[in-house]
Amino acid sequence: MKKTVKNFPALLLLLIFSTGCSNNFLSENNKSAITQENYFTTAAQAQAAVAGIYPMLQSFTKEIEYRGDAPWSLLEMPVGHIDLGGSQYKDGSIKHTNSANETVYNIIWTDFYNGIANSNLAIQRIPAINMNEATKKRLLGEVYFLRALYYSYLVKLYGDIPLITEPINFSSPDLYPERSSKEKVYELIINDLKEAEKSGLPNVDETGRASLGAVKSLLSGVYLTMAGYPLNKGTEFYQLAATKAKEVLDGNYYKLFDNYAYLHDRAHKNKQELIFQVQYLGSVKTNRITEFISPKGISKLTSDLGTVVPIKEFVSSYELNDKRTQEKQFYFTESFAKGSSSKIIKFTPSLYKFWLEEAAGQNGDGYSDQNWTLLRLPEVMLIYAEALNEVEGPANAYTQINMIRQRANLAPLSGLTKDEFREAVWRERYHELAFENKAYFDIQRTHKVYNLKTGRFEDAFSYSNESGVKFNEQYLLWPVPQSEIDTNPKLLPQNIGW
Template sequence: MKAITKKYKLLALMAGTLWLTGCSDFLTESDPSNFTVENYFTKPAHARSSVNAIYASLRDPMGSGFGGGTWMMTEFATGLAGTDLGQAVNSYFIKDLQNTSDNGYGVGYWSSYYKGIGNANLSIAKIPAITMDETEKKRVLGEAYFLRAWYYFNLVQMFGNIPLVTEPINLQSEQLYQSPSTAEQVYALIVSDLKAAEASGLPWTDVSGKVSLGAVKSLLAKVYLTMAGFPLKKGNEYYDLAAKKAAEVIDSKQFKLFSTYADLHDPAKKNIEENIFMIQYKTQVTPSNWQVSIIPYNKNISAYSDETGGIYALGDFVKSYATGDLRAKEKQFFYTTFTNESNRNLSVDLGGYFI
């Protein structure tokens, strides 16, 4: 009997050991049908899709509704915009120049753009190892460099000294706890990224809305112009660099000003001529919800959108345009009247200047 007991104890110990091993293996096994950073970047389509993901963060701050919208932060900070949307408290904080680190608009820009930077860092690190056409590889990397520069350029202008994250990160990464870099260091990366994009073989224009050489050179001109002034104050050398880079865009003959102001509102003019680089939307696929915030408060003019009066131009701003400037002409850029939703023959006074 004692021998049998010992035998079963041995079998139980062996079964327990097998169960523990099997359980451990099961818990650590990765799902082969699931994409991870380690198994994703293996073919050309992955390079394209990873770069496409970088663009998505361009749209994130552009959403708006009854709580206002992140994009309004830079408008209200000028003191030239008004709102009738009482519950959009972030708008009032910005209008009163009471902008703290917990303001939702600032958090929106910060989180969205660093997400874009994170995706750009991943593409820049992983795409070089993919076996694919080298010309196409350079181009998609050029898009990634441009977009990283675009995000950093906007962040450094809004927030000053910011963390400079240039590598893919995880919870063990040192760059996850990066100290703020100086504006000089951030601008140095921006210029370096744009020069890399400039040399990547991108076409001058791209009607699909992807990054083009025209967009790269235009942004680089704007960066140089900004570096010439506050806060870096690099002066005449950088004003000259900005002028020369802008001249390259003009002299390319790839772009031109619209012949009429109405062309700005024409969907057929998307991504061409005067439009050098645009954030992309698509009706019923990726729609924009700006209308909710830019339509006057409860004037009964819209058949499709809520009317919040979230943001509009103050009269002093509109009156600042020079005589004859079409932007100040009624229904060119701003509307002071519109038609009633149920009777389009009835005119409604909007009580202000609305987009």
């Protein structure tokens, strides 16, 4: 059986849950003696099953073939704001010349469908367990949120995808599924998030689990996405996005940090403006984010990869005196040389936003346990501003964007037209949410790219960016992994251009 399952694609796996501590959802400890039939019988097993749905989110930072690439970094490269050089695949991502066989396209597909499979089994089995009803309801709320989160990335990345809502075994009709329309996938996402909203989740959770604030924040972003390309739902969905974002803001669940360093230190994980993060802990599960962004020659790391280095033009596109561009805010340009506590070396602006000194400094071991942020308060604030502007114009939409600008020591905006305000919000998204995997999806839904020289937004498919690349319409979606199509031809046709 193990040999058979090993060679099956993601959708065909029989998922087995963790039996580790129910409070630890950083890593899984699968044991083959557990089956779907004998596992879901106790409250402790329900807790462990839900904990086992979270770890697949760590795929965002999973290194690909020891070359310094990971899904999170490769989501940034087609945008065109990262320096060329590093791996062949990195350059291919920036230039839009990769093939459908690249490992990264398979990682997210496989791992996120595994997360969905675990979710489906939990949704089916947990209701029958004899346990505290409020706890049961809350656990199911977490599961619905996570399934919606996994599907929200899959549908944005791959378009029409298999919509699996029941556990699969070797006799299931969905063993070799067809692709469902994006509309049906989004319908499930919305329904799941509405189920999670009424499940009794806490408003805020500082342990890394799902919360009501995270549910509402994700739902506001889903509505905003649906309002734009490719579904073009328009005004109705902008209104839904604004309403849901306002619920988060009016609830006072979160507040902005007064120090940008708190975005990437250990003490502030899961706190204040950090709505939902992928969890890491030094002795349990780590990542190599610090190595990916490390300029050459400054850290003790033997593999200071420098994979994700912003182009200078992007850092220069911020307004004059923007605090985020000051040294060791979002970026840095100097540090101690490797092995020295006195010699300073300088380099082109590099990402400090994700830097963890404990991982790369004189006493670091190279492994980072900083969390990876998926949802942050400024994104919700900007969703509200953008969506409200689309519905009724900018008159009542300034407050949230100006709070973000105030923290960056910038003057408040005022007196803009609807079109000017729209671009102001988009520009703020590029600057505040820089390198947080938002820009690629913004290009998908707006079909606009940021002209770094003028500060304006251009047609994505006709403008040549600073790397000399026009956004290829093919890259609006990732390809369905070729290995999946080889096993299941029902996944054809492949996405356009791949």
